[in-house]
Amino acid sequence: MKHVHSHSRRQFLRKTAIGSSLVCGLIPEESGLLKAQTPRSYKYDLLVKGGRLVDPTQEISTNRDIAISGGKVALLAQNIPESEALHVLRAHGKIVTPGLIDMHVHVYDGVAPLSIPCDPNHIAKGVTTVVDAGSAGANTFPGFRKYIVNQADTRVKAMLNISVVGQSTLSRDNVWGELLELRFANPKLTAATIEQHRDVILGVKIRLTQNIAGTHDLQALGMAREAADAVKLPLMVHIGGSHSSIKDIMAMLKKGDVVTHSFRGGDGGIIDDNGRVLPAVHQALARGVHLDIGHGAGSFSFDTAEHVLKQDVLPGTISSDVHQWNVNGPVFDLATTLSKFMQLGLSLDQVIERATKNPSLVHRQLNGLGTLKVGAEADVAVFDLEEGDFVFTDALGATRIGHQLLRPVATVKGGHLYGMASIPVTRL
Numbered sequence: 001m002k003h004v005h006s007h008s009r010r011q012f013l014r015k016t017a018i019g020s021s022l023v024c025g026l027i028p029e030e031s032g033l034l035k036a037q038t039p040r041s042y043k044y045d046l047l048v049k050g051g052r053l054v055d056p057t058q059e060i061s062t063n064r065d066i067a068i069s070g071g072k073v074a075l076l077a078q079n080i081p082e083s084e085a086l087h088v089l090r091a092h093g094k095i096v097t098p099g100l101i102d103m104h105v106h107v108y109d110g111v112a113p114l115s116i117p118c119d120p121n122h123i124a125k126g127v128t129t130v131v132d133a134g135s136a137g138a139n140t141f142p143g144f145r146k147y148i149v150n151q152a153d154t155r156v157k158a159m160l161n162i163s164v165v166g167q168s169t170l171s172r173d174n175v176w177g178e179l180l181e182l183r184f185a186n187p188k189l190t191a192a193t194i195e196q197h198r199d200v201i202l203g204v205k206i207r208l209t210q211n212i213a214g215t216h217d218l219q220a221l222g223m224a225r226e227a228a229d230a231v232k233l234p235l236m237v238h239i240g241g242s243h244s245s246i247k248d249i250m251a252m253l254k255k256g257d258v259v260t261h262s263f264r265g266g267d268g269g270i271i272d273d274n275g276r277v278l279p280a281v282h283q284a285l286a287r288g289v290h291l292d293i294g295h296g297a298g299s300f301s302f303d304t305a306e307h308v309l310k311q312d313v314l315p316g317t318i319s320s321d322v323h324q325w326n327v328n329g330p331v332f333d334l335a336t337t338l339s340k341f342m343q344l345g346l347s348l349d350q351v352i353e354r355a356t357k358n359p360s361l362v363h364r365q366l367n368g369l370g371t372l373k374v375g376a377e378a379d380v381a382v383f384d385l386e387e388g389d390f391v392f393t394d395a396l397g398a399t400r401i402g403h404q405l406l407r408p409v410a411t412v413k414g415g416h417l418y419g420m421a422s423i424p425v426t427r428l
């Protein structure tokens, strides 16, 4: 029964994706944003018209209309006539980007306690592709595939936790993480599960904080390394508050691996007490290790970010790590995280690059996403770039006043149009 129910709900979403009461309810027709033509034969299914397109894969940052046909980008041009499309999404005055890719989320709702429902937090907010960062391990992945990947409208990929139980143990009322029992780290089973699900799993995830990996963190990291090497995929390492030093952890990372929570404050981060980026981190970057943000509930500090950026070290990817304990602030969503980096001095084009083009380069399986080249999947995000005075808060409670806020307005995935949810960010 459960299956039948969720299947029909999915069909409902699909069927009503364009020109329906769902969309009209979220984007009122009187707003003039969405215009449906009377049916006849049209060259294009959907036209996203009048917006400023920011697509770093094509070095475009100017006005372009996007014509979509059969779920793919059919044409990018200025002034494509509205009469050529069945539906027109009027994006005048708005920012239009490839659908965002969030490299670090948790969407195993109901199994990993920190997880949140996928679609309302992602596709409804401009994010068409997410990478779940280790919520599932080998034993819990089949359920993740069945109940999340196959059900969500958001495109869901995953890094598989080296612990077979994934992130199912740690919650507010049970502070014990998935690697305190080292026998739960199983490189062979992890590699075998990845082999079975290579279309969804992009690599191996490990968390090294002491309440999660104890004092045997390096041993656990060695096992994650073994699994990642066996399947020739990247390792994503969550740093901070670990028993072992960042120097010893970095030494085990190779080209293509990802360090998440890289701009955290406090112990186990990438800077020393004087704010200097550690030599071991520079060496890892030189080897081709990527820095990911993974803002999270305890893992992003404005102070660290300001120190690191001053040394010309930029994150490769900007991800949210949005989850149960930060979705109502301070993270909210990926768009707010990107806005914080604009406050830190990155340009709009630079932040969009780190949530579209760069993630698609880190993971081979995401090649072809994060772009609006003709022929690509028609994944599009539309934002208002609001001007004002916005209070942004980091994971330590420090605040900064930013003057630009990206606010998701609408999302298109594979040519289907989705509505939006608003972002509760404090306004002065």
Ligand SMILES: [Zn+2]
Residues within 6 Å of the ligand: 104, 105, 106, 133, 294, 296, 321
């Ligand atoms: Zn996380």
